[in-house]
Amino acid sequence: MSRKKSNISMAVVKRLPKYHRYLRELLLKDVDKISSKDLSKRIGFTASQIRQDLNCFGDFGQQGYGYNVADLYEEIGKILGLNQEYKMVIVGAGNIGQAVANYINFEKLGFKIYALFDKNPKLIGLKIRDIEIQDIDNLETFVKENNIDIGIICVPKSYAQDVCDKLVSNGVKGIWNFAPVDLKVDEDIVVENVHLSESLLTLSCLMNGCES
Amino acid sequence: MSRKKSNISMAVVKRLPKYHRYLRELLLKDVDKISSKDLSKRIGFTASQIRQDLNCFGDFGQQGYGYNVADLYEEIGKILGLNQEYKMVIVGAGNIGQAVANYINFEKLGFKIYALFDKNPKLIGLKIRDIEIQDIDNLETFVKENNIDIGIICVPKSYAQDVCDKLVSNGVKGIWNFAPVDLKVDEDIVVENVHLSESLLTLSCLMNGCES
Numbered sequence: 001m002s003r004k005k006s007n008i009s010m011a012v013v014k015r016l017p018k019y020h021r022y023l024r025e026l027l028l029k030d031v032d033k034i035s036s037k038d039l040s041k042r043i044g045f046t047a048s049q050i051r052q053d054l055n056c057f058g059d060f061g062q063q064g065y066g067y068n069v070a071d072l073y074e075e076i077g078k079i080l081g082l083n084q085e086y087k088m089v090i091v092g093a094g095n096i097g098q099a100v101a102n103y104i105n106f107e108k109l110g111f112k113i114y115a116l117f118d119k120n121p122k123l124i125g126l127k128i129r130d131i132e133i134q135d136i137d138n139l140e141t142f143v144k145e146n147n148i149d150i151g152i153i154c155v156p157k158s159y160a161q162d163v164c165d166k167l168v169s170n171g172v173k174g175i176w177n178f179a180p181v182d183l184k185v186d187e188d189i190v191v192e193n194v195h196l197s198e199s200l201l202t203l204s205c206l207m208n209g210c211e212s
Numbered sequence: 213m214s215r216k217k218s219n220i221s222m223a224v225v226k227r228l229p230k231y232h233r234y235l236r237e238l239l240l241k242d243v244d245k246i247s248s249k250d251l252s253k254r255i256g257f258t259a260s261q262i263r264q265d266l267n268c269f270g271d272f273g274q275q276g277y278g279y280n281v282a283d284l285y286e287e288i289g290k291i292l293g294l295n296q297e298y299k300m301v302i303v304g305a306g307n308i309g310q311a312v313a314n315y316i317n318f319e320k321l322g323f324k325i326y327a328l329f330d331k332n333p334k335l336i337g338l339k340i341r342d343i344e345i346q347d348i349d350n351l352e353t354f355v356k357e358n359n360i361d362i363g364i365i366c367v368p369k370s371y372a373q374d375v376c377d378k379l380v381s382n383g384v385k386g387i388w389n390f391a392p393v394d395l396k397v398d399e400d401i402v403v404e405n406v407h408l409s410e411s412l413l414t415l416s417c418l419m420n421g422c423e424s
Contacts, residue, residue, distance in 0.1 A: 013423050017410035021392070044394065080413045081420035095314055099307030105392070105409055111416075150415065174419045176412060180233070180317070182256065192415035194408065197317055198229035200388060203362065203404035204293035204323075207386045211225050 008079070012053050016076055018043060019053070023073040035066035085110045086174075087146060091163045092154030093118035093126075093133045096178050100152055101128040114146055139163075143170040150174040157181040164191075220291070224265050228288055230255060231265070235285040247278035297322045298386075299358060303375045304366030305330035305338075305345045308390050312364055313340040326358055351375075355382040362386040369393040376403075 022043045026034060036054075040047040054067065077083065090097045093116045100106075101113055116128060119136040126133045134142065143151070143166075151167035153160050153175060160179035167175065168189055175191045177183055183191050205211075234255045238246060248259040248266075255262070266279065289295065302309045305328045312318075313325055328340060331348040338345045346354065355363070355378075363379035365372050365387060372391035379387065380401055387403045389395055395403050417423075 008422050010423055013414060013417055016417060016422075017407070017413035020413065021410070079417060079420075079422050081416035081422070082413070086416060095307055095311030099311055100408070102307055103408065106412060109409070109413070111412060149419075174415050176415055190415060190418040192411055192418065194406065194411050195229070196312070196315065196406065197321070198233070199404055199406050200318060200323060201229035201232065201292045201294070201321070202225060203386050203388055203402060204298060205225055205228060205291060206402040206404065207361075208291075208293035210220050210228075210291050210293070211222055 008056050012056055015045065015053060016080055020073065020076050020080060020082075023069055023076065026069045027073055031069055033066040034069055039067070082110055085112060086149045088113050088150040088152055088176075089139070089143060089148050089167075090116045090152040090154060091118075091136070091139065091167070092156075092159075092178075093120070093123045093128070094154060097152070097154035098128055100154065100178075101131055104129075111150070113152075114148060115142055117142075140166050140170050143167060143172060148172055150176060152176045152178070153183075154178045220268050224268055227257065227265060228292055232285065232288050232292060232294075235281055235288065238281045239285055243281055245278040246281055251279070294322055297324060298361045300325050300362040300364055300388075301351070301355060301360050301379075302328045302364040302366060303330075303348070303351065303379070304368075304371075304390075305332070305335045305340070306366060309364070309366035310340055312366065312390075313343055316341075323362070325364075326360060327354055329354075352378050352382050355379060355384060360384055362388060364388045364390070365395075366390045 022039070036047040036050040039050055043050070045053070054072070088111055090101055090113060097116055097118070101116055106113070113131050116131055116133045117136045117139045118124060118133055123133045124135050142148070149172065151164070151172040151174070153163050155163055157179045160177065160181050161183055164175055164177070164183045164185065168185060173189060175183060175185065175189065177191055177193045180195055180197055182193070185191055234251070248262040251262055252259040257265070266284070300323055302313055302325060309328055309330070313328055318325070325343050328343055328345045329348045329351045330336060330345055335345045336347050354360070360382075361384065363376070363384040363386070365375055367375055369391045372389065372393050373395055376387055376389070376395045376397065380397060385401060387395060387397065387401065389403055389405045392407055392409055394405070397403055
């Protein structure tokens with residue numbers, strides 16, 4: 001089963017987490033095999049789209065027999081980078097930061113939150129689950145000493161670039177950015193944005209029939 | 213200036229909010245005109261991508277003179293549906309629900325939150341800014357009587373479909389869904405998902421070089 005990494009387009013990358021979620025649900029229901037047609041009914045992509053996507057990175061299906069759910073789940077997990085653990089910190093312990101800290105599902109997938117940071121003295125020292133909110137002044141030392149992989153930015157947009165620079169200069173390779181600003185980083189750093197305003201405007205656009 | 217609505221693909225729709233954000237910043241800096249080349253430098257899309265996108269829905273640029281920032285901002289705002297107000301409710305007043313309720317930027321764009329709903333007696337009666345958290349039992353009556361346009365679902369996934377059904381059957385046309393589940397709705401209802409786990413898996417995928 002060879003993975004043809006270089007053939008995965010950004011459009012497919014964006015669909016992979018959804019495949020992963022549906023395949024997990026199938027596994028939990030003890031489903032061993034599934035056809036592209038049945039998977040299509042559940043996941044909402046067309047069967048031909050599914051065959052095309054899954055062909056991109058390996059040979060999982062047998063004509064007429066369907067996909068092996070466990071194999072496919074495992075292989076997609078590997079492509080998603082889930083065969084390792086990630087050490088994360090959250091910067092900004094407001095509502096969004098606390099919400100992310102409370103998502104225990106991330107931990108099950110191997111994403112472990114090591115600390116939250118804030119500059120608000122009223123928050124410093126508090127705990128979200130068992131994760132302590134620390135003084136933002138400790139951020140750089142902590143990130144460096146603990147080999148943090150991913151920094152989650154939940155601060156107001158005017159602070160976001162500065163926080164990003166501090167994370168990256170101390171070894172962080174991935175930034176999950178909730179601030180409504182586009183961060184500037186070197187090419188080897190990955191930024192994934194959650195821009196809530198843009199999502200809401202997409203909703204209103206579609207409600208007004210803007211899509212063809 | 214004619215809007216060619218039917219030519220806007222989903223890929224363009226997804227880029228429109230970003231254009232809108234950058235154009236607002238230009239307006240705030242009193243920039244009147246901008247070339248596709250200069251816009252490209254700021255926004256990160258290629259100049260030819262920008263010309264192609266903006267050609268989709270009107271004639272804003274003059275060869276060699278650039279785009280009129282105010283006109284383009286207004287027209288993109290119209291396509292995004294921002295020439296009207298939206299009445300919204302949030303269901304689920306946990307961290308995510310409270311975070312969304314605290315985003316005052318949405319209000320500036322015409323999205324007004326009328327109420328939050330929760331089933332937790334400790335939360336009912338509290339206020340986030342000036343918005344009261346009400347008993348979830350009031351949801352259907354409130355949505356119907358106040359002609360709510362958009363429902364924001366911030367409840368655990370096992371409750372999400374039921375909440376969605378209640379919103380839709382009382383007149384809601386758009387669902388902004390933060391629960392990690394794909395909701396089933398009729399064709400005339402728009403759902404925009406914010407699936408945080410999928411965003412995080414996209415990040416780890418890209419950190420492992422999965423994109424071509």
